Amino acid sequence: MTLVQNFPFFCIILSMFSAIISFVLSGRQAKIVHLAMTGLVFVMSLFVLQYTYMTGSSYTYMMGHYPAPWGNEIRIGALESLMAAAFSLIMLLSVIGGIYHIDKDIDKERQGLFFIQLDLLLASLLALIYTNDLFTAYVFIEICTIAACGLIMARKIGRVYVSAVRYMVMSLIGSGLFLIGLSLLYAITGQLLMSPARIALQKIADTGQYEVPMAVIMVLLTVGLGIKSGLYPFHTWIPDAYGYSTTSASAILSSLVSKGYIFLLIKLIVRVLPYKSIPGAQMENILFLFGVVGMIIGSVDAIKDKNIRRMISYSSVAQIGYIYMGIGLGNNAGADAALFHVISHGLMKSLLFLAATGLIDCSGGRLDRKGLTGAGYRNKVAGVGFTIGSLSMIGMPLLAGFVSKFMFASAATSAPIYKMIIAWTALAISTVLNAVYFMRMVLVIYTPVGAVKASRLKRGAQTDIEIKPESGEKAAMLQKGPLENIGIIGISALIIMLGTYSQVIIDIIRNGFALFD
Amino acid sequence: MVSTFFTNYEEVASCILFVIGMMNLLLQPNLIKKIIGLDIMDCSVYLFLAAKGYIEGRHAPIYVDGVTDAVNYINPVPSGLVLTGIVVSVSVSALMMALTINLYREYSTLNLDEIMMKLRQEETEKLGRLTYGAVEDEE
CATH class of the missing domain: 1.20.5 (Single alpha-helices involved in coiled-coils or other helix-helix interfaces)
Structure with missing residues (x-):
């Protein structure tokens, strides 16, 4: 065993360990530890990615010297390490992109706690990506939920507690369903590791017994993870949870937390549950249907909402609909597209949240369209970032969003004919709807408001001059340097890179997914 | 059909409890009752697991008197899962309670x-x- 093969385990332990030592550190030190740790995890994941991609194989890593049926293990392949690298990079850039707002939004003495939550979140996401054990997955799902709730309520205003309660209620129902599904699975197979469980399930499916329990297990596990990732009919907590927390938290929650659950679900579908063997269950078609409805309804809700951050949150509902539509297509190309969209949507959504915050700041804290008029001239980097994110969301060529839409459309060609027609229609309608609300916003931020008013708005946001009831409290935040811009520019560059050099990533996803079975 | 329900009464009870707990968590407007619902829901799963792990007439899997044969003991894995699950659900309910306290301070209602x-x-x-x-x- 080479040293590189240990890196995934190091990544998980490192992020947990930095959470533990951050308890005794000050907020500033915890921040440095977090940034260094995330960077290190990213670099290590790249090494693992290079190793697994070069050798073209995957391996399981035994934890605690007990062999398969008793011990716990993690499984590492190209796909897992790609996801780990992408997640840690997005987290790093999102934290950098909102670093002054963390200072502003969260009390000094509680900042350390915020970074502890982030460390734990990364640990649980990495564990969800790598784990090969179902019960470990459940435990880390709960850790992820708790850490995410901590991120939501880090900003100490009444509104976020309500959002956090709503988030917790939906999440806990999701994890409760997952847990009982897991218990049923254990009851009929006697296995908790993924590969033996799959063999046992396949055996049971071949005999034709236990069809009802198997269908129930599939429904429970899928719906549980669907609720937690914000699949359409269970999406009510999303706009609240993403719309009011501090900007890094919103970016990370929308781009990473829900994606961790989706990745786990894809893993379960491919590696454990015999989706194809139970014809009566129809899970794929149900996911497809919910995904398609979510794509449309999410966009319609986004058009109706005036608040820019809630608008971006509703667009998450639509984008998660895309991912589930890809899974529901039921072929490998669809799953590849869904996995690619996990990465590209992660980048786009964190960019949009960061850029939107930049725009809001230079408009005296206004969240509505009227207040944001001309904001693109006042904060140029945020304006360009928001435009790139919006164009990518709509699916402009050369940007990441185009590649994922193209992959979804081409995956639909090899699906059954009725699915192909529905998928194409939904893609077309959803693209038009995306264009309506994102282009409207881009036009608004590039509409000049006249020199006098612009200078007043800018001054109001940047100094202590009171021109609006809101400006006083927001004023302090804008003694900021170039760091937040680095986050926005970095993610924009990544989106353009992902759009132009997409073939490399697609290759890794294809090869990794082929090894998944 | 009815006899199946009677032989598997633990599982039936845990399913009923699960639904009761979940509905409370989802529909109760009162935050404390929501937390109670959450605990009922989690406990029903532990009941289910414990019932699945128990084998009639065998002992707890604790090594005494030099009896090493696995035939004498019940399945230890579900008990381990229940213990882990209890730890998880305790921390989740603690978090919910902390949230409730903060909300009560802010809005003076539950x-x-x-x-x-x-x-x-x-x-x-x-x-x-x-x-x-x-x-x-x-x-």
């Missing part, structure tokens, strides 16, 4: 519907202020 109503009022006021500010700007 009813989520009332809290939402107050919140909406606050927001309408804030929106009114904002529009007022915008009108002032255009003058």
